[in-house]
Amino acid sequence: YGFAFAKATVSSPDMLAKFTLNHAMAYVKFSISSQELSTYKLKSVSLYDKETKTPLSGVFTADLDTDELIYGTDVKPYATVSLTTPELLASTQDIYLTTYPADLSGKEVYIVITLENDQQTVTIPILKEGKQLKANAVNTIAVNNLKLSDNSCEWYEPVETRLLAGGWAYGESNCLLTNISTEGVDNVINVKARGNFMEVEEPKYAKTILNCDLGNANKMVRVNGSATDITPVNGDYTITVTGIQTYAGLPGGCGQVAIYGADQTTVIWSFIIWMTPTPAEHPYGNTGYVVLDRNLGTYMTCEGDNWKQNGVYFQWGRPTPVGWSGTVGTNIPTEATNVRFSIENPRALLYTNNVDNTKSDWYLGAWTGARTDRKDDFWGNPNESSTYLNPSDGHKSIYDPCPKGYRVVSPRVLDEIEQKGEFVKQSATAVFKYCYDGTNYAYWPLAGCKWGSNGGNSGNNTGLDTAKGAACYWSNSSASSYGNDKDQGATSLYYKVSDKTWTHSSGRSHAFSVRCMKDTENR
Template identity: 20%
Template sequence: MKKQYTFLVLGLCAGLLTTACSDDDYTNDFTRPAGGNQIFFNCQSQLDENNKVIWAADSKIGFFCEQTETVNLAVGLAAPFVGQTEGLFYTQVIWNKEAGDHTFYVYAPYNKNNTSAKAIAGTLSNSQLQSGTANTHLMSSALTYATATSAEVETAVPMTFKHALGYMDVSCKTAAKYAGWKIKSIEFSTEDGVPLAGEYKFDLTTGQFAIAEGSSKVQVKVDNAPELVQNEAFHGYMSINPLDLSAKQCKVTVVIEKAGEDNDLSLEGNLSSVKILAGEFNTLEVDMDALTETVLGDNSVDLSANETANCYIAGKAGQEYRFNATVMGNGAVTPAGTNTTTFPGITPSILAPSSVAILWQSARSLVSGVKLKNNYVYFTLNGSDETPLVSGNAVIAAYDDTGAVIWSWHIWVTDADLDAKVQTYTVHQNYANFATYQSPVMMDRNLGATSAELWNSDTDSKDAHGLFYQWGRKDPLIGPSSENATSIAVVYDKDNNTIEPTDWATTTTPITRDDIAKYPMTIYGGASGISENWFAEDACDLWGSSVMYAVDGAEGKGAGEKSIYDPCPPGYRVPHPYVWSTFTSEPGGGKHKTAGFTTTIDGGIKTLQNTTGATFSSTYVYPATGFIAYTASFATGPALQRLSKGLANVGINNWSNAANAANRGARFFFDNGGCSTPAGNPRAYGYCVRCMKDTK
């Protein structure tokens, strides 16, 4: 089941202490240590009497104490206090009997980079996201802290957290004019450059909060807003630098939208007196009917203008995008082959979705504003002109009027210029007579990756390996977490709640052609399940290959074409199986121990253990990806075989578009035992994809 954040009334900070914490190694003490007299804390946080923190399982605080020489120790919540308003945080730090009174400084969210209690640092974004009428999004930016002095005791030291930020409640009301419209965004700004958001410094010893320079505007985008009702206020909430702006010129801009209207409206007006106090909700009354109205054009970018696909790359922070919601993939017909059993062909139909929504996303608020308008899916990226883009991946699903998924699209969020980073490969001389194989142009990273580098213990593995695919499927599967080789990476739903491993369904029943797009969060396999194929037929052309892979080149007819199930973005497709052929001296490769061939791997065959990946021909970087095994439960492991530094046979695994036998796909594979360029493996395995330029 999904983790739901539980709040009392506003519940401002319940999730705060989980969402902004470091992913790096730290000391977590979940139970009281035996023996000695360790220091532990009884922590609670509240904005007022009605709004207390509900501590979450992965809540962490940062802890300083000069008397015990403790500097920024990360301390985890004791398990019995999950879901409670009072949380015990045990440490292994022992009281210094010679020091007398101890002064403790604690804060949240934990930041590994804080090295002094006088220099807590962080960033308050000027682009924030609210879901509906709730104010729970404030948890992602709140900064709380506490100070206490105590002599040695055997009980918990009480710590009551204060809030360093101010919280603006922009109360928008219309008498009648805009009833039926929805709030899309609210922006509060100053005209003389006073910083309302940006990089901050906070002194735990004095309680002083400061932003030296930053953005003079804060915008809250609103997802799933209700329609405005006359004379009933809609409350937009934002975290903001606590300042007295009574003598400053301020402005509010409210953008509204309405179903059936082609254009949004911008409503602007000046404000007279605003004073923002730390640790309080500061209410700003806005009469929408008195604001100046401007009609806005559609400034979204059409990602499907030149070609439709199952994946779209988007990379400008704060930009709104759109794509055609009526086309299956690229909309192309894949003709049937001579053998209509294994190459039956594919004919798309027109999609007619009733609604769209985020299915999953790799970071909270990665994308927002997802809506269906005029047969297009609209969405907006995180960030702004002044707030950097958070990269990652999201899947947007289209639903029919019964709520069933009819199609879905992968949004690859990255500001890297992937077209400028492509690499031209050379195929093996044995294929010199096959014109369709020559000079394949490949991306420099796997599909969904936000890094083109080898990963190591200091980098995030999921940034490098990208997403995983069962052969022939268009739907991506999230890969393993960076912390645990047998657990999947955390993803979030449309409401920013954590999606548990059990929400990725695993079934032992192969899917039929009619249902091929309906279950994008289902992995076909299982401990007692599918022997080799996730599909109920041996169709070899799902990714557009016209013939079976053969080491002799299959008479030069194996390049294939892009199909409606191809997972690559416009202009690219799943590569033909010969693109890796010069990574070995012999087509197809083999086992290293036979010494029947050589490879172009930098550093020799042990490089995989040393660098968690390999570089071929000193140019082409392939991180160790491992795989998702179809023979075990995705939710409980060991479905994810991968990615621990020094782990032998982790392997590099990348699918091609071709099948090479019944129920098997052709994949590029390298580990310490051998290098296959390519070889076949069951299609139910989850491997990575590296996209090739589509020249057709």
């Protein structure tokens, strides 16, 4: 993790060369202790020059004649040391970090300390006055008796109970479940940042970016009183979202709200506004799962034989939906080498046509096409088994699109529908009926999908699949063994009516329906 060099000259081949290594890097020793957080394990520490962006890490070339480092184009203003085996902070821990030599004198820099236990991740950014990081020397930084109150940013929430999946988020849930009325129903959303501190910024503005998936012209979602204008985030880092029924024939649907940083232009996060009467919870037989009675995004169940029961579509692993029709979303070729691309384009289906090395995934990673590029934990349930019936249910992640207290269904819920659901073709729609308690039924509509290859729709290309051609649902799990997964996909329920076939793995760029189940950990 360091780089050092030496030069020595001998006068004959029989002499030993005597030399002293010269370290071109700076070494930082963190000495960290805590009484308040002694039951947590120390996971990582970062040094971060957030404001002036002094280079601290990245690829470099060393000129051994001049003792100079020449930085590459990927330099970062932070450096991180992560512990493979985190240990309790019950006693003082010393850990070492390698950085570029840097003069941080007179600058305010962050010491970002991340801890974890079985249920929470705690990240505490501490603002300190910087000093010179000298090459060929150990520079010591002590953090004595670390506390939650050491958090230096009002806009940052240190404690996160969801699985971080190596990323970041804003707010405690990506989906607000709310009723609406003609007078308006107000809801307060906390928009503080959490997770990877090096990837977040202060949320300053908010705006409605979709009023309703069933007709964006119906001004149903208002942020801080406005259905159209960008407005400042409240002083306590909340926004007030109001659901209003503006059209008698449209008592619900799915909207979307985005938040922005100082530039008022770039989306830094977005929230689903799911406007519906409170869904019922169905205990699914003896499975132990409790599942909501409708697809995410719709305000009705399927007894009414109405295409509005279909809800919205999600590409696997993304926290926000794409539109079921071209009028409420866009299609763009994916360039998602990191998560930020998908966050900044929340209404876009990221298609893979004419994009190399995608393996049918909107997320490209290092863009080599290798399975190691994939992120299997986006929705909290990476699959390390040899079957699509992942034996684990995982944990709710920060990218999960379901409301607080719920998460995307386990693959075993989809298997229950496949094994015990009854296909019924209705007048306007088709459904799977599932008798969940011996008497009453849950309904899973054949809502079709949008193909991630080119953004096209299944069925008759309306996005509503009135041909009743396919049931397409995601689980929270990635697909099974890497060798059997040609498209490096995710575990799905895909039933094709024309030939009565079931497929259990689908390319992650396809946009399918989502059903939510009760999160037993209530995250």
